[in-house]
Amino acid sequence: MLGFHLTKPLRAAGFALCAVAGLVACGSNTQETEMSNVALDVLKQTTSKLTSKIGGGKSNAGAAPAAAADPGALIAKALAATDGPIAIVVRLDTKAVLAMNPVGTNGDHVTWGSAPGQGITYNRGVMTNTRGLGDDLMSSRIDDAVAAITSRSDAEYTRFHYYLGDLGQTTELRLNCTLRRGETEKVTLGEIDEDAVILKETCRWDQIAFSNVYWVDDAGRVLKSSQWVGQRIGSLAIQNLRL
Template sequence: MLGFHLTQPLRAAGFALCAVVGLTACGSDTQEIELSKVTGDFLKQASGKLTSKVGKGKSDAKAATGQSAAPADPNVLVAKALAATDGPIAIVVRLDTNAVLAMNPVGRNGDHVTWGSAPGQGITYNRGVMTNTRGLGEDLMSSRIDAAVSAITSRNDADYTRVHYYLGDLGQTTELRLNCALRRSGTEKVVVGDIDEAAVILKETCRKDEISFTNIYWVDGKGRVLKSSQWVGQRIGSLAIQNLRL
């Protein structure tokens, strides 16, 4: 397990997000924070192309009631999340359950930075590329992804192997070795929170027999991953990660 502790700014950021978006379940003992409608509105605008599940649908509330709805301004949500801490902050969404978390860095070991949530989940990144998770369920326990990190942060097309490690049902370590292809897929300016940067969009397609997934990264000229959709494992699926401040 990760040996990080939750700092007061991290707890403040998590609880501020709960207060701002009106989440249905929130608190230090909550394992998953359910995505409310207002958070969905925020993610539709902030996460952009992270997932085709997040579209541009309009609410039927106005038509049903004949009154103008008052949706939350995503810029206000972002501003309040940023105000909760002086440091980096990101919104992380588990796409299979629509659970959303505010996360901050809580530990560093060289290029490996661990981000934590107020409820206690953790994700470690190597220069913005996920290396392991904790507290999400069937976690990615560790990985060997140096070639992926190098290609993604240098924004180059490449072919390489990823190796993921999970815990089996009997507590044994299981290995998943995947063949991956990284390809550039256009450019986009990422403007959200304190981020205003031009980015190259990179799509990473990985496969092992019947298992396959695609990760997407928006990487700026400094090699920073501004936002991404990254796969954890077969049961959890992908996480959408939107940085508000780096």
């Protein structure tokens, strides 16, 4: 079990998990509302791109209403209201949006989350576990995946994911994965303005199959991504505004 050092509590970003239709109203204060508006516009701009890179899902035009203000201004306000990293996370199946920032670290592992307790832990930008999302990814063994993704190299490896079964037992999902390097693309949003290589990770075990996509810069940082949690939650689109 990883022991995390907790950093200062979330201030501006909070952790908003709301239906898209109610995003603007879900913030408990002005800063959270600003982040929710930003999240809504990011959803409109980036989810279709992420989905097209994954190769699945139909576009749902009209699912997200127009943002109430200029997205650049909203992002600027959100960044000005916080001291550290900020990310927008979109659950692709429900279009629910989370505004997150870091709450704990343990070496290369960083947990992003909120005071209420929901969170996502990453190893150098690659998801290792989740909490408070429902059917969580409890833990994983993905060192080979992390090494290949952050070095932006073609590779084949095995992932091990661990979930809680219906009776509370731990179940293991062993996935055979292939990582392929693609084109280079500029990632520009918030304070992120970097060229990144797009890497597509395809994993399969029996009838279970999914694809993850990562935009990784020269320093090996994952600037944005789409990462699979599990069969019931599906994939999360993760867009950093500041690292």
